[in-house]
Amino acid sequence: MxxxxxxxxxxxxxxAGRTSFNQGFRRIVLDALPQQQRQETLLGLASLMNLVRHEDDQLLTKDNDVITPDNVEAKLGEQILAGTLIRRIEKSFFDVDATHWQQKISANAGAPVRFVTKARQLPTPLPSNWQVTELEKGQVEVTIEGEFEIKHDTYRDNPIxxxxxxxxxxxxxxxxxxxxxxxxxxxxxxxxxxxxxxxxxxxxxxxxxxxxxxxxxxxxxxxxxxxxxxxxxxxxxxxxxxxxxxxxxxxxxxxxxxxxxxxxxxxxxxxxxxxxxxxxxxxxxxxxxxxxxxxxxxxxxxxxxxxxxxxxxxxxxxxxxxxxxxxxxxxxxxxxxxxxxxxxxxxxxxxxxxxxxxxxxxxxxxxxxxxxxxxxxxxxxxxxxxxxxxxxxxxxxxxxxxxxxxxxxxxxxxxxxxxxxxxxxxxxxxxxxxxxxxxxxxxxxxxxxxxxxxxxxxxxxxxxxxxxxxxxxxxxxxxxxxxxxxxxxxxxxxxxxxxxxxxxxxxxxxxxxxxxxxxxxxxxxxxxxxxxxxxxxxxxxxxxxxxxxxxxTRHGDDAIAQHAERNKGVKQQQQVYFERAQKGQFDLIYRFGEGLIDENEIAFDTMQMTIPGFDKPIKLSVDNPYADMSK
Structure with missing residues (x-):
């Protein structure tokens, strides 16, 4: 089987927000939710968006105003709704009305163009119509005659x-x-x-x-x-x-x-x-x-x-x-x-x-x-x-x-x-x-x-x-x-x-x-x-x-009953995380440099391998899957 x-x-x-406990889904169907779920969703989003903080069993806004879960919507609802789902691109990404780019200009000098720069900033190879005169302290004067190109910073209105x-x-x-x-x-x-x-x-x-x-x-x-x-x-x-x-x-x-x-x-x-x-x-x-x-x-x-x-x-x-x-x-x-x-x-x-x-x-x-x-x-x-x-x-x-x-x-x-x-x-x-x-x-x-x-x-x-x-x-x-x-x-x-x-x-x-x-x-x-x-x-x-x-059907009623008993402890731990996440405490797992495995401690023979930090071994002995072809 x-x-x-x-x-x-x-x-x-x-x-829409966080996926766990259906927060993102509930943000989308917010108007169809029962009142308690609606309040929980808005409070979770307010914490996710750093609109509130939790101190000494109190819920505070950025302005240190005390609010309750019951009036999060009244105080912050408009801001939460406006800051979720599809919306105008925020300037933390880039300015959609003035998106940075470099514009290329082809020019023809009617008279010689001269500028001073540092010698180490000269391009290699030097364009054929550039003439360079060395100055003091690593400076040079550049003279350009004829056609040349300029790229300069500019901005455009982004249609998206x-x-x-x-x-x-x-x-x-x-x-x-x-x-x-x-x-x-x-x-x-x-x-x-x-x-x-x-x-x-x-x-x-x-x-x-x-x-x-x-x-x-x-x-x-x-x-x-x-x-x-x-x-x-x-x-x-x-x-x-x-x-x-x-x-x-x-x-x-x-x-x-x-x-x-x-x-x-x-x-x-x-x-x-x-x-x-x-x-x-x-x-x-x-x-x-x-x-x-x-x-x-x-x-x-x-x-x-x-x-x-x-x-x-x-x-x-x-x-x-x-x-x-x-x-x-x-x-x-x-x-x-x-x-x-x-x-x-x-x-x-x-x-x-x-x-x-x-x-x-x-x-x-x-x-x-x-x-x-x-x-x-x-x-x-x-x-x-x-x-x-x-x-x-x-x-x-x-x-x-x-x-x-x-x-x-x-x-x-x-x-x-x-x-x-x-x-x-x-x-x-x-x-x-x-x-x-x-x-x-x-x-x-x-x-x-x-x-x-x-x-x-x-x-x-x-x-x-x-x-x-x-x-x-x-x-x-x-x-x-x-x-x-x-x-x-x-x-x-x-x-x-x-x-x-x-x-x-x-x-x-x-x-x-x-x-x-x-x-x-x-x-x-x-x-x-x-x-x-x-x-x-x-x-x-x-x-x-x-x-x-x-x-x-596969495992029987006894196995399901035992699962239900084990699941009680799982539910308790889920509730612990739910309450912490509602407060914006996500406890991100990031084990940089932790738990490194010393390869010298890996032990194995022809039957199995053991890896430090893991209770069970990796089996190495296998049957020949092509036995019918290996005779």
Whole structure:
């Protein structure tokens, strides 16, 4: 029998806030929440955004005013709402009204141009029409005749002015000794810590419950770390007359999120895996983890993605492809002279491009036996992830048939597991929903045709990018976080950024709601992603109730009862972290230089290897898998 990959924790950060305990999801469906959950969500966001601090059992604002959880909304609600989700790009990134660039001017000197500079600043080789006269103290006079070029600093009005930014005031660098690390890696450290703490499990106990090589980390970004501390600074340094640092290349690689989790958070010595699949990157890494768990190679899997790419160059790259929503097109859509920055992302409505976002998402999975043994929370399960390409393409960015295959396989598998009624009555789709005119047509056509084949009517379609933007690598991680939120709270998010579903959307059998609404408990969520280049992926995610039923069938009532008893201690530890996180105390795990393994203490023979710091050995003795070919 295949092991069932069970989701036991999820953490992270995006424009909606913290992922753990469904804070980000609840920010989005805030108006549909019961009053207590609404207050908890707003208080947690206020702490995350450094709008309040907790001292001596008192809650204080920045102005030292005493407030209570009951009046956080009255005092800070407007500021919290304005500083979350998609909004105008804040100047902490760059000035969208005056974006810095260098303009090139070709000139022809009607008369000789002369200037004085330091000799060591002269270019090599010297341009042929430069004449240099040495002066005193290392100075020279340069005379230029004829044609020459000048590059000078200037500024331009950026047509793309909105993004899904982390909540205003949230600064991951301030939460640990970040050592000038790129923002995407800072967010990775936060996401990993958030997931581990919210699991309620003792991580050292988790590590010692299995062999060291049965733990795996599966993570990636797409563009790499494009901030100034990573590849962004590396590529611009010499053009700006600056030096390349010793860290920019190494920290800029798209493997670094995996490496940081291993080296500074979990201490993993097992599988380490990185694969990029454009916008499906999180699902690509999830697929590798799920396959390893099902095969028994991995028993604990960390699956993650991060991307913090709100940089002028990235926006210009997507913008020049006409992929991003810009001001002029949004004004035309609304027949208005102003832009509502909150509504720049409009999946399945009249739209003009996607809105970029930043985020980091991380989920922890275990095989079903280990999850029960440790008393872990059961948040859901992932029976498989399907990946298919598009075949021959005319345009590398255009959609193709691959997503038909991944969606059809996912629905077929889910139907085989939970039955026809669950698929028809209690399943929903977390759409890629990028907010481009082409996507709304092609993606909706896939869903509508599959719904017809399975006789599904009013199939709910949820579009997370309407609220947090397109975070690129972790985008399907955002979708998974939404799915867990729906399972937990029984609220189906609507696409509130559109006035109506566009006329060219295939929606005869779909339910693309415009408002959030309560729903009956769901059995299955389909996480769908359509990436550039034909990187299509879909994952069926089974609800906690369905997963627990499957675990009971496999392991029996006694095992489930024992799990419930162990889970009490896990719940207590979760509550401890929840209360600390509500106060902005996230206790980031960053073990720089701690727990180093002395390689001289590694002991092994032909049967097994023991690693310092791990209770269980790594087995080395194996049967010949090709015995029938080795005779």
């Amino acid at each position: 295949s092991a069932l990959p069970v989701i036991v924790a999820m953490g992270g950060i995006n424009a 002015k909105a993004a899904g930014q982390f909540p205003t005031g949230f600064d991951p660098a301030a939460l640990y000794n970040s050592r000038y690390q790129p923002r995407g890696l800072q967010a990775t450290i936060f996401a990993a810590s958030d997931a581990i703490h919210s699991s309620g499990l003792d991580w050292q106990k988790v590590m010692n419950s299995v062999a060291p090589d049965q733990i795996g980390t599966y993570s990636a970004s797409v563009a790499g770390q494009v901030n100034a501390e990573g590849l962004g600074g590396l590529f611009k340094a010499r053009l700006l007359g600056e030096r390349v640092s010793t860290k920019q290349l190494a920290l800029g690689l798209n493997t670094m999120s995996t490496d940081f989790i291993n080296a500074y958070v979990t201490g993993n010595v097992g599988t380490t895996f990185t694969t990029s699949g454009a916008c499906a990157t999180f699902l690509y890494n999830l697929r590798a983890a799920v396959q390893d768990i099902k095969a028994g190679r991995t028993r604990v899997a960390i699956v993650a993605s991060s991307e913090c790419a709100i940089e002028p160059e990235i926006l210009e790259g997507f913008g020049n492809m006409s992929a991003l929503a810009n001001e002029d097109n949004l004004k035309k859509l609304d027949n208005s002279d102003t832009v509502d920055y909150r509504r720049t992302s409009r999946p399945f409505g009249e739209n003009c491009g996607f809105t970029i976002g930043e985020g980091a998402q991380l989920t922890i999975l275990m095989d079903d036996a280990l999850a029960l043994e440790l008393g872990a929370d059961i948040l859901g399960s992932v029976p498989d992830v399907f990946v298919n390409a598009d075949g021959y393409k005319k345009s590398i960015t255009a959609p193709g048939p691959g997503n038909y295959i991944t969606m059809a396989k996912s629905v077929a598998l889910a139907q085989a597991i939970v039955g026809d009624e669950s698929i028809k009555q209690r399943s929903f789709i977390l759409a890629h929903g990028s907010s481009t005119p082409q996507n709304r047509v092609t993606e909706s056509a896939i869903y509508d045709r599959i719904a017809s084949a399975y006789d599904i009517n009013d199939w709910p379609v949820v579009a997370p990018k309407a609220f947090v933007g397109h975070t690129i690598a972790p985008a399907s991680g955002d979708q998974l976080a939404f799915a867990l939120g729906v399972f937990s709270d029984n609220i189906m998010p609507g696409v509130t950024t559109i006035d109506k579903v566009a006329d060219d959307v295939f929606a005869e059998r779909l339910n693309i709601a415009l408002e959030h609404a309560s729903c009956e408990p769901q059995d299955v969520a389909f996480i769908n992603s359509k990436g550039f280049g034909g990187n299509n992926a879909t994952a069926p995610v089974l609800s906690p109730a369905v997963t627990k039923h499957m675990l009971t």
